[in-house]
Amino acid sequence: MTDDDRVFKALADPTRRFLLDLLFRRDGRTLTELERELEMTRFGVAKHLKVLEEADLVVVRRQGREKLHFLNPVPIRLIHDRWIDKYTERHVTALVDLKNALEEPE
Amino acid sequence: MTDDDRVFKALADPTRRFLLDLLFRRDGRTLTELERELEMTRFGVAKHLKVLEEADLVVVRRQGREKLHFLNPVPIRLIHDRWIDKYTERHVTALVDLKNALEEPE
DNA sequence: AAGTTATGTGACCATCGGGTCACATGTCAA
DNA sequence: TTGACATGTGACCCGATGGTCACATAACTT
Structure with missing residues (x-):
């Protein structure tokens, strides 16, 4: 294992x-x-x-x-880094932020 | 599920x-x-x-x-955000970078 | 010392999940 | 249209996993 x-x-x-x-x-x-x-x-x-x-x-x-x-939290971070490279991280973060904004309006 | x-x-x-x-x-x-x-x-x-x-x-x-x-990559990012908050993210990133530097010396 | 509290171990059972196969549908090419 | 290609479905087998229990050790308390 x-x-x-x-x-x-x-x-x-x-x-x-x-x-x-x-x-x-x-x-x-x-x-x-x-x-x-x-x-x-x-x-x-x-x-x-x-x-x-x-x-x-x-x-x-x-x-x-x-x-x-x-x-x-270290292993969690390693999962992230495995499939999200520095370049796409910006896009993904923006997407997730947008998603959160849409789902949790104040 | x-x-x-x-x-x-x-x-x-x-x-x-x-x-x-x-x-x-x-x-x-x-x-x-x-x-x-x-x-x-x-x-x-x-x-x-x-x-x-x-x-x-x-x-x-x-x-x-x-x-x-x-x-x-979006679900992956959500895993990250679940257990790593913005504050500790800095520390964890530093730790992981250090770990990588130690394990993969040029 | 004796009782109580915090945790550890191994066995047991029911269920779930990975992999394969026989069979089937839909799409392209001649 | 006929055959080959790309993918889909349901059933089956078997090993892995989640949860419980009887039993056990270790440490604090009075």
Whole structure:
């Protein structure tokens, strides 16, 4: 299993993406903290976190018996750079901004 | 199945990522053209292209009996924007540049 | 020391997803 | 119009994946 395979497989599950969303809003949470936000047993959440960790999308720091989880944005950036070169990035960004402006009018 | 679910599921397979790589290098190829680059039957490739198309990662244009495939970078950009905000983007870009410099010395 | 809290492991089961094939439709060329 | 070419469909098999549970270790508390 290659590095990028791990990353994309990790991102393929909605629960794992939701975990990343949670960590994006606030870093450094423990397993039990994250478990509270999900309708799933602790074991399921732990399994998902392990997948994210092995993909390096989440990095951890042990603190006593607790394990703190942090979001690592680097692999995400690498996905971007794989299929969007510097030249087309300008166009795509403009397109996305336009899309957002149309979908979320103030 | 939500939009983003389709995108991430589509990206989860190495064959489909390779197809995107091919289209990133050169757009507007047909099924049989792409099939030649893969060690897989035409049916397998067609199935993968359909998944990419339904995820809007690939857009198509019919031309007679041929079907031309083009890469659409917009969903990729949206992934980026989901977990990398404007503020941290500077740091992450710097990190990635550094990583590339270290791994590919001239 | 004893109970409680936070996390880890391996097995198990149901479902999903990748790949192939037989068969079918539509389009171009002679 | 007849044959060759480009693509589409539905069924099938098998390995991979998501979720749960019984059981276990480690660390804080009183």
